[in-house]
Amino acid sequence: MSSLSILCLILFFILLPHTILSKLEPVEALLNRLDSKLSSSSVQESAAKAVLQRLLPTHVHSFDFKIVSKDVCGGQSCFLIDNNKRSIQNDPEIMIRGTTGVEITSGLHWYIKYWCGAHVSWDKTGGIQIASVPSPGSLPLVKDEGVRIQRPVPWNYYQNVVTSSCKYYSHYMSNLATSDMETNMKNLVVRGSTLPLDSYVWWDWEKWEKEIDWMALQGINLPLAFTGQESIWQKVFMNFNISKEDLNDFFGGPSFLAWARMGNLHG
């Protein structure tokens, strides 16, 4: 091996860790910036309590929730489940600590799933099945040293652009033979309201709240937030003196927002 290639090899190993580190730095910086924007501990704790209240109103006093610093898990996001030290009978049985509100709700879901055999799904895939959760006062204990689950990656991402306005449509279409497609597409478009029934764009708050609760319980901390996207674009384009009327023609209608956002519409 020539001395030049040895030199290159040495340089490679000296520079490698530096390259990896400099790639991680922006992620660290982003995480720190996001952490600095978190709501106060009490707001996050009561948001998690509100999820419990909607999911298992009978057990609102069975759990204690507490936000803890990331130092508890060596700087990472995590949740911890412990048997609560009860001094009186009505004290909460289970203590769930987490580095954010979403960590706490994922801890709650972890507990009712793995200790109580519960299942929390979307309505169409079984819905909320919590009948197996024992009554308050009889909740199963976790092991003495508690449970500690650390998030292996910073973000759990959910959704894609078509879920905002084409979910029902694409699901329905994928089950049809190509020859049936045109007829069905015509029917669906004619019957307008049938087409996007299951798309976010038609959801009311009640449905959103249930979905957001589901996300929180599954530990999702990076959902797409497309709602209102066109309003931002409208502001930007209007700064370039494009009229509101022209923009109204340009943006897709509610059922077709996803396609319009992806630039798939012409006309």
Ligand SMILES: *[C@@H]1O[C@H](CO)[C@@H](O)[C@H](O)[C@H]1NC(C)=O
């Ligand atoms: C928009 O119109 C205003 C008024 O005519 C003009 O001053 C400005 O430069 C225009 N902006 C752009 C981006 O063309």
